[in-house]
Amino acid sequence: MSTVLRAQGLTKRFGGFVAVDDVNLSIREGSIHALIGPNGAGKTTCFNLLTKFLQPTTGQILFRDRDITRLEPAEVARLGIIRSFQISAVFGSLTAGENLLMALQRPTALPNCFWRSSSVLLSLEDRAREVARTVNLHGYFDRPAGELSYGRKRALEIATTIALEPQVMLLDEPMAGMGLEDVAVVADVIREAARDKTVVMVEHNLKVVKDLCERVTVLQRGQVLVEGGYDEISENAQVRSAYMGSEQ
């Protein structure tokens, strides 16, 4: 399987502190790839580096062999590497459908959408309904987003990212603060979204990682401790010790 996103020697210093230290990552095309690790391990910093919200101190980021290390976040988004927007980006007084229509009209949506035949052929509203169906929100299309359950709001937030037709979708703790029922809703959304795209997610819930993710990179103190399938990494003695006393 080919590599869609690659980090080589990725390093981020904040003053004298090295938050991300010589990290190599290889994200396979079409996979769901988790970044996990104890608090402060450097997951969010890594994520911000990959989406270019932070500039690396040293190292290189490649998207399908193109060097994107020095690109701006908007340029990276235009290439199809898109980070999910936070829940605050969902407008509660607008309906779910209107939220999707707004996402479809965002400037970053244009370059991705216009050259794709499916988008060109469909009207924006048809496309919004199609995206709503992908995340099982078609029954809520005309409901104010503020009335949706927490899990469905999160699904809507992910849907606004899907609307941009990402090639690589980056989700930062998509299950944060959710009950079991909502976790199941959002897990289904991510699984469905990953049918035709690559997903990279920072996730604390190891059951979610086990159920959803083909590949897992474990970070500790800014470095990659181990990378592999869930079974492989969960048997690793260093990983077990890093997680001892935490959730699992």
Ligand SMILES: Nc1ncnc2c1ncn2[C@@H]1O[C@H](COP(=O)(O)OP(=O)(O)OP(=O)(O)O)[C@@H](O)[C@H]1O
């Ligand atoms: N802007 C910054 N300036 C200084 N230090 C920072 C900055 N951002 C992050 N750090 C430090 O870098 C380290 C890694 O932080 P990061 O948020 O990437 O970890 P994380 O693995 O995402 O942790 P958590 O699971 O708690 O979110 C932490 O020690 C943090 O305090």
